Amino acid sequence: MKADMDGRATPRDLRVLVIGGGIGGLCLAQGLRRAGVDVRVYERDAAVHRRNQGYRLHISPEGEQALRECLPPEAAALLTATANSRYGYGMAVYDERLAEQWSPRFTDPRADDPDKVDAVDRVTLRYVLLAGLDGIVSFGKQFTGYELTADGEVTARFADGTSATGSVLVAADGVNSTVRAQCRPADRPRDLGIRTIFGRIPMADAVRDGLPGTLQDRFTWIMGTDGHKLGLMPMVFRVPPEEAVARLWPGLVIEESEDYFMSVFSMHRSLLGMPDEELFAMDGARLWELVRERTARWDPHLRRILAAASTDATFAVAVRATRPIEPWEPGPVIPLGDAVHAMPPSGGVGANTAVRDAAVLCRALVAVERGAVSLEAAAASYQGEMLKYATEALNTSLEVARWSLGRNDLDDLDDLDG
Numbered sequence: 064m065k066a067d068m069d070g071r072a073t074p075r076d077l078r079v080l081v082i083g084g085g086i087g088g089l090c091l092a093q094g095l096r097r098a099g100v101d102v103r104v105y106e107r108d109a110a111v112h113r114r115n116q117g118y119r120l121h122i123s124p125e126g127e128q129a130l131r132e133c134l135p136p137e138a139a140a141l142l143t144a145t146a147n148s149r150y151g152y153g154m155a156v157y158d159e160r161l162a163e164q165w166s167p168r169f170t171d172p173r174a175d176d177p178d179k180v181d182a183v184d185r186v187t188l189r190y191v192l193l194a195g196l197d198g199i200v201s202f203g204k205q206f207t208g209y210e211l212t213a214d215g216e217v218t219a220r221f222a223d224g225t226s227a228t229g230s231v232l233v234a235a236d237g238v239n240s241t242v243r244a245q246c247r248p249a250d251r252p253r254d255l256g257i258r259t260i261f262g263r264i265p266m267a268d269a270v271r272d273g274l275p276g277t278l279q280d281r282f283t284w285i286m287g288t289d290g291h292k293l294g295l296m297p298m299v300f301r302v303p304p305e306e307a308v309a310r311l312w313p314g315l316v317i318e319e320s321e322d323y324f325m326s327v328f329s330m331h332r333s334l335l336g337m338p339d340e341e342l343f344a345m346d347g348a349r350l351w352e353l354v355r356e357r358t359a360r361w362d363p364h365l366r367r368i369l370a371a372a373s374t375d376a377t378f379a380v381a382v383r384a385t386r387p388i389e390p391w392e393p394g395p396v397i398p399l400g401d402a403v404h405a406m407p408p409s410g411g412v413g414a415n416t417a418v419r420d421a422a423v424l425c426r427a428l429v430a431v432e433r434g435a436v437s438l439e440a441a442a443a444s445y446q447g448e449m450l451k452y453a454t455e456a457l458n459t460s461l462e463v464a465r466w467s468l469g470r471n472d473l474d475d476l477d478d479l480d481g
Contacts, residue, residue, distance in 0.1 A: 077101060077432045078229035080219050082206045082242055085110070087417030088235030089192035092199060094133030094425035100432050103227060104196070104371040105204040105219065107236075111189055111318075118263050118376075119298040119325040124173055125452075126415030127180045129422035137312060138194045144307035145191065147182035148299045153457065159361040161275065164286065164324035182296070182411075187304050195282040209396065217395045219287050231424050231428065231438065232396050235417075238383055240402035247391065252405040257382035257464060258342060259329045259408075260350050261293050266297065267321040268371035273364050284467070285365065289323050289332050291357050292467050293365070294327035329467060339381065347377035353374070366457075382407045384461065390446035393439045397446075399424060409463035416456045423448055423467040 077100050081088045084106030095102040122130070131139050156164040173179040193200060205222035209232055212218060218228040234242035238252055270279065278295060285293040299322045302310075308317045312443060345353065351374050358366060385405045391398050400417035407413075427441040436444070 068372075075230070075432065075434065076133060077231060077428060079103070079231045079233060079428060080090040080105065080217070080227055080450075081233045081235050081313075082219065083233075083235035083237060083240075083400075083402075084193075084200055084202070085400065085417070086188060086192065086414050087234060088233065089189065089196070089200070090130060090133045090418045090421035091136065091233060091235065091399065091425055092196055092392045093135070093138065093192060094421060096196065096199065096426060097133065097135055098425065098429045100136050100428060103229070104200040105206060105221065105227070106200060106202050107205045109203045111186075111193060111202070118185055118190065118261065118323065119296045119415055121182050121296075121411035122146075122180045122233075123411070124171065124410070124419050129415075129418040130180070132422045133418070134191075134324055135195060138191055139196065141191050141221075141307055141311045141315075142183070142188070143178050144302045144311060145187050145304050146180040146183065146301050147297070148301040150216060152170055154284065155277065156284045156446060158287055159287045159358070159365070161285075161362040162290045175248070182298065184298055184300070184304075184320055185302075185414075186318055190304075190315070194312055194315055196476060206236060208245055209242065210309040213404050215395065215412040224364070228394060233424070234402040235399045236402055238371075238401040238405040239397060240398075242396065243398065243402050246396055248399065250389065252383035252401075255382045255384055255407065255464065256332045257329055257407065258332050258335055258379060259327055259382060260354060260377065262326040262328070262347075262354070262372045262374045264295075264324040264326055264352065264368055266299070266324060269324055269368040272275045272472075274368050275364060285361070287358070287361070289357075290330060292327075292329045293358070294325075294467075296325045296330075298323050298325060320428060325361055328357075328367070342379050343381075346380065347374040350374075350377045350379055357467065382464070384457065386457060388450055388457060390443075393443040395438060395442075397424065397442050402456060403449075406457045406460040409460040409467070412460040412463075414457045419452060420445075420449055460477070 078099060079095055079105040081092055081101040086105045088104055092102050094106050129473045153166060155166045158164060207220050207222050210218045215231055216228055217232045218226050219232055220226045234240050236242055243250060283295045304317050305319050308315045351372050355369055358369060384407060385403050388404045401413060424445050427445040430436045431438050431441045
């Protein structure tokens with residue numbers, strides 16, 4: 064870090080290397096680029112659509128604020144246009160025979176805002192976050208490790224034999240972070256025992272096949288008496304993505320998408336009846352066969368819409384969490400998102416926390432660039448703030464996971480209490 068004779072920070076030209084082009088890493092890149100900071104993103108996926116992380120994503124007030132803070136106005140307008148158009152209906156909980164159990168109510172300070180970003184499609188969001196980052200994001204770059212240089216910089220190395228050197232390396236490479244494996248090998252997320260099958264059901268097919276109207280406009284949980292749970296979340300685009308792009312960002316390449324329900328079928332591994340290796344080796348068709356087997360006695364309406372699922376858009380995951388969340392040593396290697404605070408995907412809490420990380424870290428790095436603070440102090444300040452809101456988010460997501468599994472499946476969660 065450059066400093067004057069009194070030891071005070073002075074302006075410097077930062078070069079930020081972001082490892083991971085997911086939601087948090089791209090949001091950070093947008094914010095830094097908007098502030099004039101040199102940033103490069105290195106993503107292991109070969110292309111933007113090569114990632115299975117779910118579909119519909121709830122955006123919290125804090126997440127929306129962070130996205131709007133980092134995105135340029137044109138991309139923020141595209142975010143708004145492609146957001147979910149159905150909101151404010153809350154949640155309904157049913158048993159497998161579609162007998163209503165209860166309907167929790169939530170408050171949201173944005174409820175009356177016509178431009179509220181209540182939920183988005185993950186793939187569409189990733190395209191929005193890539194808008195304007197031509198030449199900044201490199202795909203097909205498998206990160207293998209880093210080295211600290213003698214002059215205080217950091218060099219990232221990739222599987223293709225190339226390398227990049229910068230002032231800062233941001234670990235935005237997810238729950239299986241290679242950066243974390245190098246600098247904190249003992250710091251690994253815990254398996255919660257939850258196995259989830261994510262799927263996508265075209266809305267037109269679901270409605271045609273008899274989905275009751277009360278299930279069409281809200282987040283619906285089906286609580287099976289045998290411990291299997293199904294979540295159905297509608298994604299109705301305010302404007303079809305291809306139309307929004309044609310109007311707001313002509314020339315931007317974006318994947319077309321139709322309205323759909325995201326389905327989340329969950330169970331504890333004790334109910335799975337097979338080893339994880341067998342589950343994770345299944346293709347989409349076999350996973351849906353498993354779901355239909357487990358719901359064979361459910362209400363006929365539910366069985367019909369499950370039969371309409373897109374089998375090629377289905378995958379299984381093991382849910383993990385980091386607890387307690389611990390800051391990394393302040394310096395040029397800085398964590399963001401699931402690399403430092405993995406948590407259950409309850410209500411999009413993890414993704415919203417990642418974009419909040421991006422906004423806070425962006426402000427910290429801009430302050431370094433302008434000479435207001437040293438890099439070490441900025442890294443420590445960011446992580447101190449992150450630790451507070453991320454721990455709160457983790458606790459919230461764990462409580463939702465407890466509720467969604469039922470009280471008989473708490474062993475793995477109880478191990479994380481404290």
